[in-house]
Amino acid sequence: MGQRLAILDDYQAVAFDYAPWAELADDGVDVTVFTEPLADVADSLRDFDIIMAMRERTTFDAGLFRQLPKLKLLVTTGMANAAIDLLAAEEQGVTVCGTGGSPAAAPELTWALLLAFARKVPFEDRRLRAGNWQSTVGFELSRKTLGVLGLGKIGSKIAGYGKAFGMEVIAWSPNLTEETAAAAGARKVGKEALFRESDVVSVHVRLSERSRGLVGEDELRLLGPNGVLVNTSRGPIVDESALLRGLNEGWLGGAALDVYDVEPLPADHPLLTAPRTVLTPHLGYVTSQSYARFYGEAFEDVRAWLRGDPLRVLTG
Numbered sequence: 001m002g003q004r005l006a007i008l009d010d011y012q013a014v015a016f017d018y019a020p021w022a023e024l025a026d027d028g029v030d031v032t033v034f035t036e037p038l039a040d041v042a043d044s045l046r047d048f049d050i051i052m053a054m055r056e057r058t059t060f061d062a063g064l065f066r067q068l069p070k071l072k073l074l075v076t077t078g079m080a081n082a083a084i085d086l087l088a089a090e091e092q093g094v095t096v097c098g099t100g101g102s103p104a105a106a107p108e109l110t111w112a113l114l115l116a117f118a119r120k121v122p123f124e125d126r127r128l129r130a131g132n133w134q135s136t137v138g139f140e141l142s143r144k145t146l147g148v149l150g151l152g153k154i155g156s157k158i159a160g161y162g163k164a165f166g167m168e169v170i171a172w173s174p175n176l177t178e179e180t181a182a183a184a185g186a187r188k189v190g191k192e193a194l195f196r197e198s199d200v201v202s203v204h205v206r207l208s209e210r211s212r213g214l215v216g217e218d219e220l221r222l223l224g225p226n227g228v229l230v231n232t233s234r235g236p237i238v239d240e241s242a243l244l245r246g247l248n249e250g251w252l253g254g255a256a257l258d259v260y261d262v263e264p265l266p267a268d269h270p271l272l273t274a275p276r277t278v279l280t281p282h283l284g285y286v287t288s289q290s291y292a293r294f295y296g297e298a299f300e301d302v303r304a305w306l307r308g309d310p311l312r313v314l315t316g
Contacts (some may be wrong), residue, residue, distance in 0.1 A: 003306075004029070004070075006045055006051045007031065007032070008052060008053050011035060030150045048070060049070050049072050050078075053077070054294070055076070055081065055083075072093070072095065073305050074095070075138065076098075078294075084096060086282075091297070097313055098301075099294050101145050101294065103153060104283065113230055113256035116256065118134040118140070118173050142167065143168075145170060146202065147195065150233070151180060154204045158183040160202060169184055172193075176188055189305060191223065199227060199228065200227070200230060201223055205233060207233070215237060216242050221246070226250065228253050228255065229243070230255075235260040255276070257276070258279075258281075
C-alpha cells in the first residue's frame with residue numbers, strides 16, 4: 001500500500017504551481033491539498049503518513065502527535081517553527097525536516113506596512129475609489145527615530161531601511177552588544193529607552209516563552225500617542241489587550257500589524273475596527289520567491305526521506 005501526503009493551509013491553492021508534487025505518484029505517494037484551516041486537525045490528518053505544514057498555521061503539540069499514529073514525516077517551511085513540539089515529534093518517531101526561506105520577504109513587508117501607515121495609503125485608496133480626493137495628512141519618516149526590537153537578520157535589514165530613509169536608528173534586544181548594533185547602523189539603548197525615544201518601534205524577536213508578552217502596556221505607553229508599533233514577527237510578543245486599549249483610548253498613536261494571537265483573524269475581532277491601524281493577513285513570507293523555496297525544498301525533503309536519506313532534519 002502507498003503512503004499519503006497532506007499539504008496543509010495552501011490558502012492560495014498554489015502548492016502545485018511551485019513544486020512537482022504529482023511526481024510523487026511514482027513513489028507510491030498520494031497527495032491531498034488542504035486550502036482551508038482544518039476544523040478538526042486530528043480527525044482530518046489521522047490517516048496521513050507525511051504532512052507538509054506552512055509556517056505556524058497549524059500547531060503540532062504532543063497531544064496532536066499522539067493522535068496521528070501513521071505520521072512518520074513532518075515537513076515545515078523554514079528551519080524553525082514555534083508551533084511544532086520537536087521533542088514530542090521525536091518521542092513519537094516522527095522525523096521533522098525544514099526548508100530555507102527568503103531573506104527579503106518579511107523585511108520588505110514590514111517597510112510596506114510602515115509606509116502605508118505613514119501616508120494613510122489604505123484609507124486614501126478607499127476614499128479615492130469612492131470619489132473623494134485628499135482626505136488626510138501623512139507624515140515623513142525622515143528625521144524620525146526608528147526603534148528596532150531584535151537586531152537579528154530581519155531587524156538588521158530594517159535598521160538599514162531606516163538609515164536609507166534618513167531615520168535615526170536605535171535598537172534593543174536582551175543580548176545585543178554595542179558593536180553588533182553599530183555594525184547594523186544602530187545605537188544600542190535599553191528597552192525602556194527604546195520605547196520612550198522612538199517614533200516607530202518595529203518588532204523582530206523570535207517568539208518564545210521569554211518573549212511572549214515582551215511588549216506590554218508600560219512599553220506602549222512610553223511609545224505614546226504619536227508613536228507607531230509595527231509587528232511582523234509574531235502576535236503574542238505584544239500584549240494584544242493592552243494594544244487594543246491603547247488604540248481605543250488614544251494613548252498609542254497607531255499600529256501596523258501582520259501577525260495576531262489567533263490566525264486566521266476571526267471576522268469579529270476587535271482589531272478589525274480599532275482606529276489608526278493598517279492590517280495584513282500574515283503576508284510577511286508570502287512572495288513567489290519565498291514560496292518557490294518553501295514548496296521546492298519541501299518536495300526535496302519528502303523525496304529524500306522516501307529514499308532513506310532525509311534532508312534538513314530538525315529532530316534528533
